[in-house]
Amino acid sequence: MRDQASMLKMTLAALVVLANTASWSFDETKYPDWSGQWRRPARIGNQWDTSKPVSKQEAPLTAEYQAIFEANRADQAAGGQGTDPTYTCIPDGMPRAMNVIFPMEIIIQPSVTHVIIEYLSMLRRIYTDGRPWPADPTPSFMGYSIGKWIDEDGDGRYDLLEVETRDLKGPRAFDASGIPLHADNQTIVKERIYLDKANANVLHDEVTTIDHALTRPWTVLKSYDRVPNPIWIEAICAESNQLVRIGSEIYMFSADGRLMPAKKNQPPPDLKYFNQSRK
């Protein structure tokens, strides 16, 4: 009898512990391990489609936006910035942020996955709490992202994060070559993010961009390597930016901090607001 009573007590105690254990609402074992620092693989550039050279991205642009792109290339060849707007240190925005110019960290939590990119403090919040799209969104460079975890192989563990991002503001380009996104900022970005099946230290992001500058959705596969023993850098664009926009012209700073032309024969800025007798 005593033995049975003891066993009953122990069973009840075990049940209490089990209940408390079950109340730890976030079981990280259900999610993939995306911890650590992720970088572009060595020898991979910062272009949008890393399977193609910078100069041959073959973006499926409409005729109108192909012309804009060509004019942009000519301006860049002459020393301008073309349609790459980031020379003023505005963020890359989506989808360009996923070029991961500087390292990235991903933090998975029950209701949101944070994507932290070490450049211009670009931060994505991918909401996975089942929320609807906001009725009155405020456009932003990084957009508003809603995601859903999927267990594709049925092993009881999530392995894929599907994401849709909307409500973007501009201007934005796909990469430094200036491949433009439409000025209407109606871009939708869809992603499938997952670890490589053969190498858990490789993360893939299959990114599909739907945009009115394109003739069709444009899908690229981006990959990142996990870095052991990471060092986190602080990349502050304004600290070392050598470009400045005055009026409709972009100039450069010389090594001694003075204004200089960015293009051949570029006129100096209009100084009409200065007291001319001080020159």
Next chain:
Amino acid sequence: MSYRSSFISILLMMLPVASTAMAHDASKYPDLKGQWTIIITPGLEGQAVKFDPTKPWGRGQEAPLTAEYRQVHEDSMADQAKGGLGNYPTATCHAGGMPRMMSIGEYEYIVESDTTYILVGGEDHYRRIFTDGRPWPAEIEPTYAGYSIGKWLDEDGTGRFSVLEVETRGPFKGPRAYDATGLPLHFDNQSIFKERFYLDKTEPNILHDMITVIDHALTRPWTVDKTYRRNPNPRPNWREFYCVDGNVHIVIGKENYYLSAEGLLMPAKKDQAPPDLRYFKKSSK
């Protein structure tokens, strides 16, 4: 016998759940979820971004500055009164760094076993407070935010952490200022910050950051209690703010200028000379 079997079965059932779910036991940490906005005493003179939120900015902060750095502050304000930037490069979108980055906007805290993240936004970087027991690195790369190591404490012995003690060291990048008057930290960038983060004992939707600055511009350590209120909305709106988006300051050489409404250069100070255009061909003027 049947009771023993049941007990063993329950134990076996528990083991995988208990062992695998131990990786991060969120119940051991205070609930810092949500959006936190700094609490400022209303009606005080000056901007809201300041070190001591209970006092006016600038001179009103009554910072325990050395005589030398009191003069740096006065010089900064005098330059700003004439249209200059003073000791405040943050106006041109440089990062504010520590401690100013704890005085602005809205914050989010993410508590993991080995790191507590403070998401700041804007021109300032994120803070990573490493709580994995690591030693101080032999060399620290200069940053505006500094390098932070923290330790969770269970001060009231409940089995649950209640305080995060943090030390942040440099070398820092600079110059850094506490607020937009250019209230200065020492240009040697050797500041040390010690912080205690804890939820208010009577109001768990108020977070304290008791922050002490140790800096060679000060005559003594300077401690203030910064408090933040949690937004009751479980799905708060996170604003995206980038200083460069619409900034009208341009620094050319050592001079600060403005951009007019049409984007042309204009003086920031009375009788300010235009920039030196020696690198432009005279024929293209």
